[in-house]
Amino acid sequence: MATAPNIGISAKQRADIAQGLNKVLADSYALYLKTHGYHWNVRGPYFQSLHILLEGQYNEEWAALDLIAERIRALGELAPQGYAAFGNLSSIKDGDGEKDWESMIKELLADNETVIATLRGAIEAPDEAGDEATVDLYTQRLAAHEKHAWMLRSTLSK
Numbered sequence: 001m002a003t004a005p006n007i008g009i010s011a012k013q014r015a016d017i018a019q020g021l022n023k024v025l026a027d028s029y030a031l032y033l034k035t036h037g038y039h040w041n042v043r044g045p046y047f048q049s050l051h052i053l054l055e056g057q058y059n060e061e062w063a064a065l066d067l068i069a070e071r072i073r074a075l076g077e078l079a080p081q082g083y084a085a086f087g088n089l090s091s092i093k094d095g096d097g098e099k100d101w102e103s104m105i106k107e108l109l110a111d112n113e114t115v116i117a118t119l120r121g122a123i124e125a126p127d128e129a130g131d132e133a134t135v136d137l138y139t140q141r142l143a144a145h146e147k148h149a150w151m152l153r154s155t156l157s158k
């Protein structure tokens with residue numbers, strides 16, 4: 001058996017924090033996949049600007065997945081992997097390329113807000129355990145998804 005991390009956080013707290021990180025990772029992965037898919041399939045008079053907007057968002061989201069998964073590993077737990085595992089953990093549904101651009105952007109806005117709610121729900125466990133590294137990661141993810149949500153919301157404003 002591998003040596004347990006001696007990082008000033010109890011085994012119970014590490015497991016609780018990792019459970020929150022698993023959910024954050026799964027929701028983030030599902031949102032990444034949907035944003036990339038809508039980057040491919042979005043259509044209409046605003047194609048070029050939406051295509052580029054979504055590219056910026058999925059690239060940012062993709063880079064964050066590795067940080068979230070590696071935080072789980074640093075806490076001594078295994079990161080979930082694979083479509084089935086993420087599908088079971090995530091509350092974000094797959095996208096539908098048949099939708100019109102406005103429905104796609106509305107859906108991505110709601111999904112970013114879902115990730116924000118998941119992050120807010122998950123931040124209490126590391127905060128109480130004095131796990132500043134996870135709190136810091138969550139704070140950065142909140143700022144990123146709140147910014148993505150702002151840009152999507154502004155795209156929908158008349």
Ligand SMILES: [Fe+2]
Pocket residue numbers: 039055
């Ligand atoms: Fe592309």
